[in-house]
Amino acid sequence: GIQVEQSPPDLILQEGANSTLRCNFSDSVNNLQWFHQNPWGQLINLFYIPSGTKQNGRLSATTVATERYSLLYISSSQTTDSGVYFCAVGGGGNKLTFGTGTQLKVEL
Amino acid sequence: GAGVSQSPRYKVAKRGQDVALRCDPISGHVSLFWYQQALGQGPEFLTYFQNEAQLDKSGLPSDRFFAERPEGSVSTLKIQRTQQEDSAVYLCASSLGTGGGYTFGSGTRLTVV
Numbered sequence: 594g595i596q597v598e599q600s601p602p603d604l605i606l607q608e609g610a611n612s613t614l615r616c617n618f619s620d621s622v623n624n625l626q627w628f629h630q631n632p633w634g635q636l637i638n639l640f641y642i643p644s645g646t647k648q649n650g651r652l653s654a655t656t657v658a659t660e661r662y663s664l665l666y667i668s669s670s671q672t673t674d675s676g677v678y679f680c681a682v683g684g685g686g687n688k689l690t691f692g693t694g695t696q697l698k699v700e701l
Numbered sequence: 702g703a704g705v706s707q708s709p710r711y712k713v714a715k716r717g718q719d720v721a722l723r724c725d726p727i728s729g730h731v732s733l734f735w736y737q738q739a740l741g742q743g744p745e746f747l748t749y750f751q752n753e754a755q756l757d758k759s760g761l762p763s764d765r766f767f768a769e770r771p772e773g774s775v776s777t778l779k780i781q782r783t784q785q786e787d788s789a790v791y792l793c794a795s796s797l798g799t800g801g802g803y804t805f806g807s808g809t810r811l812t813v814v
Contacts, residue, residue, distance in 0.1 A: 626802055634790065634808060636744070641802035679743050687732065687757055689803070691743030 595620045595684050597692035605698045606670045614665040614695045616680030624683030625656050627665050630694070631676045639665070639678075670699045703727075705806035707793050713812045714783045722778045722809045724793030733776050734803065735768055736792040744792055750776060783813045 596619040606612055618625075627639040640647050640654040642663065647654055651670075656663040667674055675698050681689040706725040714720050726733050732751055736744035737760075746760040752773035761768070765783075770776040780787055790810050794803040 624800060628805075634810075636792065636794075636805040638802045638804060641800075681743075687749045687751075688734070688746035688760065691745070694743055 595622065595682055595690045597680060597682055597690050599678075599680055599692035599695050601695060602693065603696045603698075605700065608671060608699055608701055610670050610699075611666070611668045612670060612697070614667070614678050614680075614697075616663040616665070616682075616692055618661050618663075618680075618682045620661070620684050622658065622661075622682040622684050624689065625658075625663055626681045626689065627654055627663070628679045628681065629674075629676050630679060636679070667697075670697075672699045672701065675699050705793055705795055705804050707791075707806035707809050709809060710807065711810050711812075713814060716784060716813055717782050718813075719779065719781045720783055720811065722780075722791050722811070724776045724778070724795075724806060726774065726776070726793070726795030727804055728774075730795035730797055730804075731773075732796045732798065733770055734794045734796075735776070735778050736794065737762075738790045738792055738808070740789075747778070747791075780811075783811075785813050787811060788813045 598617045625643045629637045642656045644658045651668045653666045677694040679694045681691045735747040738744040748768045749757040750770040765781045767779045790808040792808045794805045
């Protein structure tokens, strides 16, 4: 099956800082989504982005499908951005394979 | 409804007990997925429905796990003769079609004692 690697595994930021999270995958995909899992366990869909670039407020994402990676940018981070960020990919079937996540902590 | 609703939120089961976990997807969403999330890990796929048809059950860990969606809306994940290794958060997600973003429910945390 598809392998999904995320980096860095852990990240600590001061409020207001910017960050880039990376997702590498091992095969071609037709589905790629970024999720934020908050400290209460709720998974929130951030982007559906199998290719191209999207922006939503302070967040943006870029997927370069031909090179098998995706990036999630967080600008002007806030404490509410804390949690785990997951990249999940699908290669043709209907299931998503999740990476191991990036644990983000934003401090005052 | 406005979101994906799962119940119960927490379930404690004695080893060997049967449990049933419910998922109420967003109205009109054709696709429904069940995932299992162990502590500290990403969710892992269990099964997928398109309307009432279960099109992929390749992730179900054993024949003790069974899922259904008889009318193409509400789904139930049943685990028979629960074992300690079944302890996890069970997440349900739905999407409008076969592509597009998923909306996850809050999950059911199952603890088998």
